[in-house]
Amino acid sequence: MSEGVEWGLHCVTLLALVPPDMAMPAAKLAEFHELPPAYLAKHLQALSRHGIVEAVPGPKGGYRLAKPATEITMLDVVHAIDGDDNAFQCSEIRRCGPAKVAKKEYVKTCGIARAMWAAEATWRAELRSRTVAELVLGLPEDVSPRAAEKALAWFPTAIR
Amino acid sequence: MSEGVEWGLHCVTLLALVPPDMAMPAAKLAEFHELPPAYLAKHLQALSRHGIVEAVPGPKGGYRLAKPATEITMLDVVHAIDGDDNAFQCSEIRRCGPAKVAKKEYVKTCGIARAMWAAEATWRAELRSRTVAELVLGLPEDVSPRAAEKALAWFPTAIR
DNA sequence: GTCCCTATACTCGGATAGCAAGTGTCCGAGTATAGGCGG
DNA sequence: CCGCCTATACTCGGACACTTGCTATCCGAGTATAGGGAC
DSSP states (O other), X not given: OOHHHHHHHHHHHHHTTXXXXXXXXXXHHHHHHTOOHXXXXXXXXXXXXXXXXEXXXXXXXXXXXXXXXXXXXXXXXXXXXXXXXXXXXXOOGGGSSTTOOOGGGOOSOOHHHHHHXXXXXXXXXXXXXXXXXXXXXXXXHHSOXXXXXXXXXXXXXXXX | OOHXXXXXXXXXXXXXXXXXXXXXXXXXXXXXXXXXXXXXXHHHHHHHHTTSEEEEOSTTOEEEESSOGGGOBHHHHHHHHHOSSOSSXXXXXXXXXXXXXXXXXXXXXXXXXXXXXXXXXXXXXXXXXOBHHHHHHHHHHHSOHHHHHHHHHHGGGTOO
């Protein structure tokens, strides 16, 4: 899985703390995680194209969430950055070789592909059930008070 | 996900039909699916290293299952070929930037990584619950009688 | 003092190089076989 | 006729090029702002 997924999830979580009438530039998002700004921008563009974040141009511009954090699932972010294709790709090799028959004979999909896709379906269901809002609510439990203090001190200098 | 996973699953399913005292060469496995023989061999080596299939050298040699098909899960095959690393890799970017604190302060794992890994756990559980034996039992339901006939006619020419 | 205009600086967006992992291929090491030879 | 030996041919196993997609970067298009000037 692409590394950008991790970046995207962290950035979306951080953007969820930005007031709806403000925005945070990509450079600040990169600074907060010490990420290469130009490359992170590429992933933020993907999130923007898929309607997850909203881009505000010009000075006092930046990114903000395009919809409430309760309506953005982790699956949305993963799909926006890594694409929504199945991880398992069935190339129908069963239709090749000495046992191949007419195309019309293959009515059901390959059993192997069905099983793999069923497993991916549970994975997607799990990620679809987790919203960005839940990630934010879980933050106080994971970050130490000292780190939270530093983050809160930095935050006002980043939003515009 | 690597294309070799698909090849490996199909080959293991085919090998499940080989009598325990016989073997099928990699070249025949490749022929049955019209796959590049040399490259398929690479994946079969991986299956052999992980104790899924057993390699028999010399003439009348080839591959056979190293244990009963009921004890080989789809997850075993996927892990052997694609590796058992988590698809989501947490690089701990939360420990960087202006809000970073001492290493000892990060006691719990990142909430984002926990959620991603939980989703992967359901994916693995699903694949672990499916054995190669079940794939074989599902074959008659998916392949047309005509294809089964051709496969059965080819099969004796491939095992040694 | 207030309104309008213009130059500015900051933002995002897409087009452009570099690199690593997966893809594809090859040749060498090892072994059970099959045939020939000797007893 | 039977047993042993040797040459053979077939197998797997690891080491070597190539290509696609992810990684990383830059510069151009667009816009709200801030300052200056006119009224």
